[in-house]
Amino acid sequence: MQRETHLDLMITFALKAGAAIDAIYQTDFDADAKGDGSPVTAADREAEAIIEAGLMAAQPEIPILAEEAASEGRIPELGDRFFLVDPLDGTREFVSRNGEFTVNIALIDHGRPISGVIYAPAIHKLYYGAAGEGAFYQEIAPGQDRATAEHPHEIEARSGMHKNLIAVASRSHRTPETDALMKKIGVKDFTPAGSSLKLCLLAQGSADVYPRLGRTMEWDIGAGQAILEAAGGRVMALEGESEVGPLTYNKRERGFDNPHFIAWGR
DSSP states (O other), X not given: OOHHHHHHHHHHHHHHHHHHHHHHHTSOOOEEEOTTSOEEEHHXXXXXXXXXXXXXXXXXXXXXXXXXXXXXXXXXXXXXXXXXXXXXXXXXXXXXXXXXXXXXXXXXXXXEEEEEEEEEGGGTEEEEEETXXXXXXXXXXXXXXXXXXXXXXXXXXXXXXXXSXXXXXESSOOOHHHHHHHHHTTEEEEEEEOTTHHHHXXXXXXXSEEEEOSOOBHHHHHHHHHHHHHTXXXXXXXXXXXXXXXXXXXXXXXXXXXXXXXXXXX
């Protein structure tokens, strides 16, 4: 199958998962704590079940690395190509009801994210992109037929002017080290954002840089990296404050966590 087909599948199941998440979001839901202390809700579990079932039925030959399954120790043999799923990125944002949570699905090929989808159901934002095909944004409400939504439009990361850079950084995970690096690289303004929407803001040209000096997992970043790279940007692993190449995937020896990184626009 071609990447367009993979991307269409990922969009379909991201939208279905988003509709299920939104239905739970409208209720008086409870949150449990996972073994690492992070929150998990029925929305995380239901969304992951929808995505896994859909992708397995459509593409049974491609394994799936999904957050909730991985947290329970269910990690398949991945090989060179696999789907990477975060069914509800930003569970803290979901619990606090600020709307900035997303469904993330990426396709990884030989350690690189080649296509990705991010859907934020509460704020009706769908981002997607693939290597060589560009990146796109579409407004679509949970449960809406995609054919009746506004037409998707292409997005591009912008060129930083190296003065007065605008940074995006986490609402939940800001650190003094992050603030120091932003000052060093010339950041003059800061836009807070939750979950993988930070990478989407870079992809659509609303900001210039996103430094992350803290722990993230592969499923947190893969879809956003695919979209940002399709929009002309990049995500670079850091050693100290030095860029050491693009962020890569299938890091089983690290438990699928990422090194520190910095994401840039064009």
